[in-house]
Amino acid sequence: MSATKPRDDRRAAWWFLAPVLVGFAVFYGYPAARGVWYSLTDYTMLNTPSYVGTENYAKLFADQKFWNSMLVTAWYVVLNIGSQTLLALGIASLMHRLTRSVVLRATLLLPWLVPNVTIGLLWMWLLDTNLGFVNQLLHTFGMDPIGFFTDETWAMPTVAGINTWAYTGYTALLLYAGMLQIPQYLYEGASIDGAGEWRMFRRITLPLLRPVLALVLVVSMIGSFQIFDTIAVTTKGGPVAATQVIYYFIYQQAFKYFHMGYAAAAAICLALILGLLTAIQMRMLRASRSDLA
Amino acid sequence: MTRRTFHLGRALAWVALAAFIVVTVFPFWWMIRTALTPAADIYTDNAGLLPDHPTLINFSRVLGLTSEAEARAAGGSGAHINFAGYLWNSIVYCSLIAIVQTLFCAMAGYAFARLRFPGRDLVFGIVIAALMVPPIFTLLPNFILVKDLGLMSTMAGMVAPTLLMTPFAVFFLRQFFLSLPRDVEEAAILDGNGPWGIFWRIALPMSRGPLITIGLTTTVWAWKDFLWPLLVGRDESNRLVTVALGVFLQQSPNTQPDWTGLMAASTLSVLPVLVLLIFMGKRLVQSLNFTGSK
Structure with missing residues (x-):
């Protein structure tokens, strides 16, 4: 910019960057390359990896269990993201039109702060077939107890419901933050023109929130695809394979059967899906920034 | 007429919001309530918002404060548990990661934003590309790496x-x-400050808000970490709270889990984040405005 000689901070810069670059090389770059290599080998952690070409992938694509886990994961994502986004949108717009209370927002955030393991345990207790609060409640209404975690049709909706409970408040606050950027005078004007709340929601909130909503949707989908903790604590992939999600499949292949190469190949398939979603997210980030600027 | 329906709608909206708050908070209430219930009462005392015979025995036995015989008498399986130690491990784990990571990432972020050096945008692009690599992909090779380095069951291996x-x-x-x-920076350069001086004396103090935001977010995620510490921190001496909860559940008989003990341990795992929320609630809520939309 200035007329004097251009600054060159290269000596200082590499010191600023050294810790991050070491961390990146050792725990991101190197393992990523190693992961690709493992997926092309037969490796059990006890032997030296031996190159087998694309054999792991061929086996994977013929593996009924792999496709089942993909299907189960997709079912989970649909249940979880669908319910969570709709509920969060509802709560965010209620808050947006009613209150700016920080205490209320902090309360909504509470489940997000709690480890998924704790949340899994908590709901195992609330939904326990014999003693759980929910089944006691059903009993007082004269209904039969439900085996929420042990029944094949109930297990996945139950797990999805638990995580919807845990993440709806957080998602609602993200959407709410987006709604706060919508100029207030639009609502005032619409109100003077006699528009009702529902009409304002459809004509003002929803269209102007769209970039934020799309971004939140993609970010929560990326998280949703990686469901593991709740299932590891509650159903362990069962009953039968009703909650055998892809993360749990990879975990079992790697650390129960020690099929490291096979697990790495499955991890790459998941990484491709998530990488695609992240690429979409980054594009949206850029788009939404220029929209708001 | 329109005025009345408007008010009715507002009341209904408040009721819906209140209902959601109750659904959010009630499970935590029930967790604490169960933790305060004697194990012997679990079949009979399960209505009402408060336990009939409140007790702290479940907390003292999961904190390892009672003898094995006492713990067994109060409904425990007799296996050794010490959540005081696990809580300490979790706090060390979170603090280490949050502080060190925030500092180093601030240094790098500053260099990428402000310093001029050849290859800057290329290096930044490569680092950011790692955003697209999901954790599971690097998890398996990192596990093998940590194992080869002889860091299994050490705090160093867990935070690495x-x-x-x-x-x-x-x-x-x-x-x-x-x-x-x-x-401001240009004035500091004229005063004879080099890049380090500007970073420490000007850039860092000016970015307290974002530093706290990223530090808090990192703390929360580290507190929730489960799979990586499960794989690497298997030893009792460096077990984190989340891992310990999983182990506790496995030790508990399948036919009749030790619910009062499990809920006491669960309460302990919530307590630190509850304190964080009470003291830093405003910051945490604001951090969502930062990370969410910009």
Whole structure:
């Protein structure tokens, strides 16, 4: 910019960057390359990896269990993201039109702060077939107890419901933050023109929130695809394979059967899906920034 | 007429919001309530918002404060548990990662935003590309790496992958440093400050808000970590709270889990974040405005 000689901070810069670059090389770059290599080998952690070409992938694509886990994961994502986004949108717009209370927002955030393991345990207790609060409640209404975690049709909706409970408040606050950027005078004007709340929601909130909503949707989908903790604590992939999600499949292949190469190949398939979603997210980030600027 | 329906609608909206708050908070209430119930009462005392015979025995036995015989008498399986130790491990784990990672990522973020050196944008692009690599992909090779380095069951092995950096923190802090006004820095250069002087004396103090935001977010995620510490921190001496909860559940008989003990331990795992929420609630809520939409 200035007329004097251009600054060159290269000596200082590499010191600023050294810790991050070491961390990146050792725990991101190197393992990523190693992961690709493992997926092309037969490796059990006890032997030296031996190159087998694309054999792991061929086996994977013929593996009924792999496709089942993909299907189960997709079912989970649909249940979880669908319910969570709709509920969060509802709560965010209620808050947006009613209150700016920080205490209320902090309360909504509470489940997000709690480890998924704790949340899994908590709901195992609330939904326990014999003693759980929910089944006691059903009993007082004269209904039969439900085996929420042990029944094949109930297990996945139950797990999805638990995580919807845990993440709806957080998602609602993200959407709410987006709604706060919508100029207030639009609502005032619409109100003077006699528009009702529902009409304002459809004509003002929803269209102007769209970039934020799309971004939140993609970010929560990326998280949703990686469901593991709740299932590891509650159903362990069962009953039968009703909650055998892809993360749990990879975990079992790697650390129960020690099929490291096979697990790495499955991890790459998941990484491709998530990488695609992240690429979409980054594009949206850029788009939404220029929209708001 | 329209006025009345409007008010009715508002009342209904408040009722819906209140209902959601109750659904959010009630499970935590029930957790604490169960933790305060004697194990012997679990079949009979399960209505009402408060236990009939409140007790702290479940807390003292999961904190390892009672003898094995006492713990067994109060409904425990007799296996050794010490949540005081696990809580301490979790606190060490979170603090280490949050502090070191935030500092190093701030340094890198500053360099990417403000320093001039050849290859800057290329290096930044490569680091940011790691945002697209999901954790599961690096998890398996990192596990093998930590094993080969002889760091299994050590705190060093547990914090290693996230201690130095996460791509997100670098990205987030760089974005912030880009928005800092340049004139203050230029004045500091004229005063004879080098890059280090400007970073420590000017850039860091000016970015307290974003530093706390990223530090808090990192703390929360580290507190929730489960799979990596499960794989690496298997030893009792460096077990984290989340891992310990899983082990506790496995030790508990399948036919009749030790619910009062499990809920006492669960309560202990919530307590630190509850304290965080009470003291830093406003910051945490604001951090969502930062990370969510910008």
